[in-house]
Amino acid sequence: MHRPLIGISTYLEDEARWGVWTLPAAVLPAGYHRHVQQAGGIAALLPPDAPETAAATVARLDGLVIAGGADVAPARYGAAQDPRTGPPAPARDAWELALIEAASAAGVPLLGICRGMQLLNVARGGTLLQHLDGHGGPPGAFARHTVTPVGGTALAAVLPEEISVPTYHHQAVDRLGRGLRVSAYAADGTVEAVEDPGARAFTLAVQWHPEAGDDPRVVAALVAAAGGGTG
Structure with missing residues (x-):
């Protein structure tokens, strides 16, 4: 059985701690690779x-x-930095934007998660709302809220019902990027998922954190598409 190879972008931290060590490291919450593996894929951290x-x-x-993480630099979408926007990660922005463009050009299935959704929107010329409340818990803790898929979308084919999701973000899609379609909303109207119906391959991004929950369907859809299925 072919197990598709799924690349997952990572964080680069100047000081990561494990055991007796405090060193620079590329890190990623284990939920990302576990969901990929449980869906039948091979996870490769990038x-x-x-x-x-x-x-x-x-x-x-x-x-x-494209995994979650730091706020996208507002300069990437032509905005001044709001005081509530976090410190930029310019090397990560540049790398992940290049990965998104390369995946689009090559027809490689793509899933964006939280920051990954925002970065996909920016890559397509869209903009971000730099701060909103009510979509995360205290520092280091996920909140939960309900999202409603839009009927007739690829997301709705994967998640046909209203669902409760783990969430931790204070930014969101504002102006939608070229070729993208909104495929889910939160109760307050926040865009919670986007997709590209005209892409050469499965291209979906969600604002919540499926890797922090126990619903495997979104990641499984990417792995299925990467393995030659419809997703």
């Missing part, structure tokens, strides 16, 4: 690299996950 290597990297993959 630390930030030079953007010009993105196409060669994506060419080795069957699917790509």
